[in-house]
Amino acid sequence: MPATLRLGASLRILIGGRDEYAVEPGRSVHETLVSLGIKPELVAMVSVNGEMQTKDYVVQEGDAVRLLAVVGGG
Amino acid sequence: MNGYGGSILRVNLTKGEVTKEPTPADVARDFIGGRGFGIYFLFKEVPKGADPLGPKNKLIISSGPISGMLVPGGGKCDWTTKAPLTGGYASASMGGHFTAEMRYAGLDSIILEGISPKPVYLFIDDNKIELRDASDLWGKGTFAVEKQFKEKLGEEFQVAVIGPGGENLVPYACINHDYGRQAGRGGVGAVMGSKKVKAIVVHGAKSIPVADKDAYRKAGMALYKACKDAEGFKDWTRYGTTIVVSWCDEVGALPTRNFSAGSFEGGKNIYGPVMREKIVITDKACFGCPSPCGKYSRNKKYNSFVEGPEYETIGMMGSNLGIDDIEAVAQANLLCDELGVDSISTGNVIGWAMECYEKGIFTKADTDGLDLKFGNVEATFALIEKIARREGFGALLAEGVKRAAQKVGKGSEKFAIHVKGMEQSAYATHNATAMLLAYMTCDVGAHHNRAWAITYDLQVGRDKVVPEKVARVIWLQNFRPMFDVLGGCRLQWVELGIDRDLYVPALEAITGIHRTWEDLDKVGERIWNLTRLYWARENEGFGRAWDMPSPRFYEEAPTSGATKGQITKLEDVNKLLDMYYEQRGWTSDGLPKPETIEALGLKAVIG
C-alpha cells in the first residue's frame, strides 16, 4: 500500500503543482522529495500520522505524510 | 461610518484632558486604519524634529476595520510613534484582546499627547474616560500591574502596561498586554514611559456598525472554515512559530552567537517539539483566532509560567547567545516581559556584548564582574535586569546596539547587527539576498514582519540577485503590513496559506466599500512611501547609507553551519538597492521621486 504525501497550501503555492502524491514506502522523506523534484530545503516541517518527524524518516506503508513550508516567518 | 468605532480619543497628558473627535472619513478612505492611521497622524501632527521622548511626540494606538470582528485574528492593534531607538518611524503590532475592547468603546485611535506631571493610567470604561493616578504602580513589573487591574476591575478590562524598562526610557522598551503579548519594537514603551503613562485599561460596551450583517457572517464563516480546513492547521496550532526553529537551523538562518553563523550546534535542544514536550502546557490565542500560535509554558526549572517563548525569542535569547536550554530561554523571555523590554533587541544587544567580551573589548572590569561568555545563562538574566533598570554596565547596553557600539568603538561597530539603529531580528542573512534586502529596507529598521523571504531565496537561489527577488520583497512590503492596517493577524494567510481573497468580501461587508487586493496593495504602497518620507523629513541626509546592513553579512562568512563560507558580496548589496529604488520609483539615493509621491496621492498629505 503506498503512502500519501500531502503538501500544505504554503508549499503548494510556492512550488505549484499537485497537493497530493501517492509515494512508495521504503525511502526517506528527503529522498522522496528529491524524486518528486521538490527541493527538500523548502520543506520546514514533516508530520507523519500527526507526529513531527525529520526528513530522514523512512516512509512506511500507509503513512499519511504532511509537508509544510514556511512562507511567513512570523 | 460602517466598520469603525467612530471616534478618535485625544489624551492631553500635560493638561490632564481627554477629548473625542469623529474619525475623519477621508483618512479612513485613504489609509483605512491601524498603521495607516498611525503614520497619517504621526506625519501630520508631530512636528519635524520632535524629541521622541519629549512632549511633542505622540503615541498613536489604532485599531482597524476587522479588529474586534469575527474575522480570524482580528485582535491586532498598531502602536505608532517617532522611535526613540532610531529617530525614525516606529510601528509595533500588538495582539491579544486590547483592540477589541477599544473598538467596543467606540475608539478607532487613541492619541497620547504631551507629558503628564505625575504617573497616571488611562481608564476607559466605554464612555467613562479618565486619567487616574498611578504613583503606586510606578516601578512595578508588568504582570503584577495587569493582575492588580484584572482583580480590581474585572476580567473584561484589557490592560496595556509598561514595566521598568519603559519608565527608565530604554529605547527598546515594549508595552505588555494579556500576560505575554507585546507591542515590541522601536521603543513604544519608552515613549509611553516618557509621557508618564503606566497603563491603559479599556472596556467597551458598544457594537460596531457593519454594512451588511448577513454578508459579514457569511464571509467571516468562510474565513474560519478556510483556516480549519488548511492542511497545516493542526501542526501550526500545535507548535506555533516554534515550528521554524529546526528549519532555520537546517538552512543557516538561525542567528548564532551574535549572527556569526546561522546554525547552532546546540540547536536541537531548543527546537519546537522539545519545547512542547518540556514546558508547554496549553495554547493561547488572540481575540477571535482559530489557530493559536501562543504557547503557554510551565517552567519547572525556574518555577515560573510564561507565554512563549516564540521563535524570535528562541533565536535571540537562545542560539544568538549560545544558550541551548529551552527553560533558560523561557525564563529570559519572562524577565523581558516582566521588565518591559523587547526580547529581540535585548537578545541582540547582549549578543553584541558577549562578542565584545570574547574579543577582549570588554573585561570583567567593564561588565560589573559578569563573565559574559556566550552561553552564560545567569549573566544573561542579570543583564536583562540591569538593562531595564539602566544599572551599571546595563546602562550602556540600554542605549541600543548602534549607540553602544558607537560609544565603545574598537571595531565593535562592525558586529553591531542592526539597520537604521534597530537591532536585527532572528534571521541570519549571510546568504539570503531577498531577506537581506527585506531587512535593509524595512520601514522601522531590521525587522522581519514586513517582508519575509527566506523560503523564496531558497527557491530562486539564495545568492541570486535578480529583479524578481526585489519585486517579491516590494510586493510583500506593500501587502503584508496591510494586515496591520486592517487590524488583523497575517499568520492565517502566511502560515496556513488561506486565500487572501477571502478577506475581500469580509471587508466589504463590514465597511460597505468594495476593495480588491489590488486596491489594498495600493494603500500599502502609499503607506510605505509615507513612512519613507517621514524618515527623510526627520533625519538630515537620510538616504542609501541608512539602508546598509551590518558588514557581518558582506564581509565575514560563517565558519560553520549550513552557510559556512557563504556571504553576500558588497557589490550585490548595492545592486539590490539600485534595483529596489528603481522599482519603487525612488531616486538612486532612496527617496521617493515627485512623480511617485503624486501618483500615490501623497502630495496633499505631506504638504
Ligand code: SF4
Ligand atoms: S496566529 Fe498567533 S498572533 Fe495571530 S491571532 Fe492567532 S494567536 Fe494571535
